[in-house]
Amino acid sequence: MNRNNTSDYLGHLVFVLAILLGVPAALGFDGFELNTFARYLSLAIVAAALALSWGTAGILNLGQAATFGIGAYVMAMHLKLVASAGNPDGLPDFMGWNNVTSLPWFWQPFQSLGATLALGLALPALMAWAMGIFMFRARITGVFVAIITLAFLVALQLWFIEEQRFTGGQNGLTGLAPLDLFGWQVDTYSLGFYYLVAGCLIAALALGTLILRSKVGLVLRAIREDSQRVRYFGYDVAGYETFVFSTSAAIAGWAGMLYALVLEFASPTYIGVAFSLAIVIWVAVGGRESLVGAAVGAILVNLAEGRLSDLFVESWLLILGVGFILFVLFLPRGLYGLLRQGFDRLARLRMRAAGRDVKPQESAR
């Protein structure tokens, strides 16, 4: 669909090389250091997921953390069951404290790793699909989508905290076993784990980019501009919106599963408003028009948070906040927009220079 994408391809290549070689080399291929970066990369996946629906189709999902959190809980439930294998009836400890006597039916599937991995993608996608059908068939757009998704997020978090017997409540799920991935005991402080997360990030970005480069991407960009007009060409706008909303949710669930692995617990803060809004900020900083841009935004903001909180223990939040305001005011299209503008100006300069070369020749003739 897009034809002037040489600079985009170049950017993707640089990003992949940086993730696969640059970062590990800079951190001395040290598993402990890389664990922190693996956390950033899993957050980069959820940022890309948001950019997929927000940047392309204009669907601002303020509840992206809900799908992310569900992915995290799914993974944590599996690991909790593995850790509780020695308990009577294989019951997780917190259930015993809450007088639950047998494992509830909806915990059963998470005994199996295969079902866990599948559900970590499918549950968020299904949830988004159900919401999407309800919202997009009713032609709800713009700020109303943002309000509905935000309200849903708040309700879901309250429910997770309330149902302490089944979810661990405010404490979340802790004391997890390490993941046994088809015979590979995953050590989250190893180079191998870093490459697992990096591979997932690159795969998610590739999948999203493929969707956006297909005609679906074109239809979604058209929907962002004028959804009503798109209908008169025979496209089922609600169907397209639901598709991208669910795909984005599945990718966010994927990110959540990795995040639970990195941090080795799942907490209701993952389903929180603060976290959900943070994702929006990362995407705005990186540039919502590009999935890779959004991923870079997530990595940079989290890096900055880490460094600033070391340097300015008292005032780092203030500094970060001022930074965000400046970004939104002066770079509304984010870092990607800045690069894009630079490339466009360069191309125009080159064209003008070429034009000047031609003219003297003509006059000489």
Place this chain on the structure above:
Amino acid sequence: MNLMQIHNLTVQFGGLRAVNGLSLEVRKGELLCLLGPNGAGKSTTLDLICGKTRATSGQIVFDGQDITGLKEYKRARCGIGRKFQVPSVFKDLTVLENIELARSPRPGILDALRVFRTPIRGRVREVLQIVGLIDLVDLRAGNLSHGQTQWLEIAMLLAQDSKLILMDEPTAGMTIQETLQTAAIFNALKGDHTIIVVEHDMQFVRQVAERVIVMNQGSLLAEGSIAEIEADPRVKAVYLGH
């Protein structure tokens, strides 16, 4: 042979009946002009046909199928295309992307996931040549002139290849030259396509119309050739207010 039949179509907005018991037939391959004073219900009739507005009562049968209750995108898939009064191309997309979007023989998601680029050949090339935008394919549509924007929209309708094309004031804001070119395109189109045009420019109507329907207060007032219509005393009365 009839492509579309409208029976007793009515739509009510609050206390106002914008279209009131309208019945008409549209023949395959003809170019039908809808005339009438402001507020006669011409644009609303087009809205009812393409699904933008839902009828309060009555029936629309298109190509043997009752489409009265269908959603817009399903009507488009049946072969109904619409051009709006305000030029509505996608300004953020390039000229070619606009055409690619309009050219939608298989508009389902699973089909669209497998399409990565539409080559400029066949019908796409032809359409771009007809409207003279073939050298501007990579230009953002937002950077086109007003006339070019109108052309792009007509090209999109051609690329969509609808059986029935609904045009709401296609020559609005065009220069005389552009209006003449548009008339030529319309004359080339009829036969293969069926066209319904709402238009105020009588010069243009005289050049293209085969059959004219005059509406007044939501109902059909007169029907016939342009000469018959211009001689009709009832038409003169509604236009001149006598």
